[in-house]
Amino acid sequence: MRYLAEFRDPALARRLLDAIIATATRRWAIMEVCGGQTHSIIRNGIDQLLTDQVEFIHGPGCPVCVTPLETIDRALAIAARPEVIFCSFGDMLRVPGSGMDLFMVRARGGDVRVVYSPLDAVRLAEENPDRQVVFFGVGFETTAPANAMAVVTARRRGIDNFSVLVSHVLVPPAMTAVLSSPANRVAAFLAAGHVCTVMGTFQYEPLVATYRVPIVVTGFEPLDLLDGVRHAVEQLEAGRAELANAYPRAVRPAGNPAAREILAEVFTVCDRAWRGIGTIPDSGWRLSAAYRDFDAEVRFDVEGLTVAEPAECRSGEVLQGLVKPPQCPAFGTSCTPRTPLGATMVSAEGACAAYFQFRRLTPAGSRG
Numbered sequence: 001m002r003y004l005a006e007f008r009d010p011a012l013a014r015r016l017l018d019a020i021i022a023t024a025t026r027r028w029a030i031m032e033v034c035g036g037q038t039h040s041i042i043r044n045g046i047d048q049l050l051t052d053q054v055e056f057i058h059g060p061g062c063p064v065c066v067t068p069l070e071t072i073d074r075a076l077a078i079a080a081r082p083e084v085i086f087c088s089f090g091d092m093l094r095v096p097g098s099g100m101d102l103f104m105v106r107a108r109g110g111d112v113r114v115v116y117s118p119l120d121a122v123r124l125a126e127e128n129p130d131r132q133v134v135f136f137g138v139g140f141e142t143t144a145p146a147n148a149m150a151v152v153t154a155r156r157r158g159i160d161n162f163s164v165l166v167s168h169v170l171v172p173p174a175m176t177a178v179l180s181s182p183a184n185r186v187a188a189f190l191a192a193g194h195v196c197t198v199m200g201t202f203q204y205e206p207l208v209a210t211y212r213v214p215i216v217v218t219g220f221e222p223l224d225l226l227d228g229v230r231h232a233v234e235q236l237e238a239g240r241a242e243l244a245n246a247y248p249r250a251v252r253p254a255g256n257p258a259a260r261e262i263l264a265e266v267f268t269v270c271d272r273a274w275r276g277i278g279t280i281p282d283s284g285w286r287l288s289a290a291y292r293d294f295d296a297e298v299r300f301d302v303e304g305l306t307v308a309e310p311a312e313c314r315s316g317e318v319l320q321g322l323v324k325p326p327q328c329p330a331f332g333t334s335c336t337p338r339t340p341l342g343a344t345m346v347s348a349e350g351a352c353a354a355y356f357q358f359r360r361l362t363p364a365g366s367r368g
């Protein structure tokens with residue numbers, strides 16, 4: 001096997017692989033929900049090791065990828081204002097909007113800064129009372145607690161020149177959208193362990209019961225993923241559909257109750273547009289009415305911006321497993337990580353970017 005010797009515990013990897021190969025009587029379509037899982041699967045060649053047993057469908061769980069163009073354009077519009085210090089994690093700075101990215105705004109004189117925590121942005125607001133400090137709050141349930149904490153801290157300290165441009169998305173509604181699609185081919189899910197450390201596993205029970213689909217929570221190490229696949233294949237072959245936790249060293253059924261409490265206080269569920277997919281009902285968070293005065297969209301009046309996606313991009317089909325990245329005519333030609341056209345190429349965690357980085361010019365399992 002090409003990559004097995006590079007695994008942390010090659011003997012355990014061998015045993016897990018053998019178990020999957022011995023159990024699978026057919027090729028199962030399994031979706032890894034998170035871009036971090038996708039990246040690990042492709043980087044470690046897990047899809048190539050299990051070509052005849054598993055087709056990995058690369059899910060929508062990359063927060064940078066699914067942030068819609070109009071949200072990026074709203075960030076650009078706010079960041080270009082002279083009174084604003086615009087703060088973001090570094091990975092959002094090179095994500096293109098319809099015309100430019102945050103790096104270009106900075107090159108043109110905008111005060112765009114990389115921070116390592118939303119609390120750094122709160123501190124900046126405290127130190128610069130004559131400026132408006134805006135934090136770009138993007139991500140899944142994993143990053144939301146720190147953003148909620150920043151808003152609560154700003155309120156407690158009476159800092160009114162701080163606000164957040166919120167674009168949080170939620171995993172279970174996206175999985176529901178995948179399962180509800182007439183084109184759905186997903187037989188089982190590998191759910192993202194880091195989301196479950198915050199939200200717990202109980203939120204997946206209705207999905208398992210309604211759709212009769214196995215859901216296995218995994219970590220991101222190659223061995224974690226192999227163990228998750230083993231759980232999923234065993235259930236599929238036995239005709240069972242259960243919720244399994246293959247990441248118990250980090251995930252508890254109830255998640256992190258303190259984090260969930262502050263999330264419930266600061267955010268409220270809303271419909272959210274997902275880049276490459278479209279609007280999914282009840283799939284995001286926005287600031288609750290009690291914290292609406294910290295909402296940058298309202299403060300800077302950029303709610304109405306809308307932008308169309310490039311027509312040639314097939315990332316919506318990639319995210320549903322209908323095509324693999326190399327089957328898109330733009331892959332590696334007009335669309336590369338330097339010149340991304342769509343959702344799944346904009347971040348290193350996107351499926352198209354992972355295939356490009358690791359030179360997967362044909363889908364695993366194809367003979368081309």
Ligand code: SF4
Binds near residue numbers: 315316325335336
């Ligand atoms: S290669 Fe680019 S254009 Fe094609 S689906 Fe992926 S992101 Fe879209």
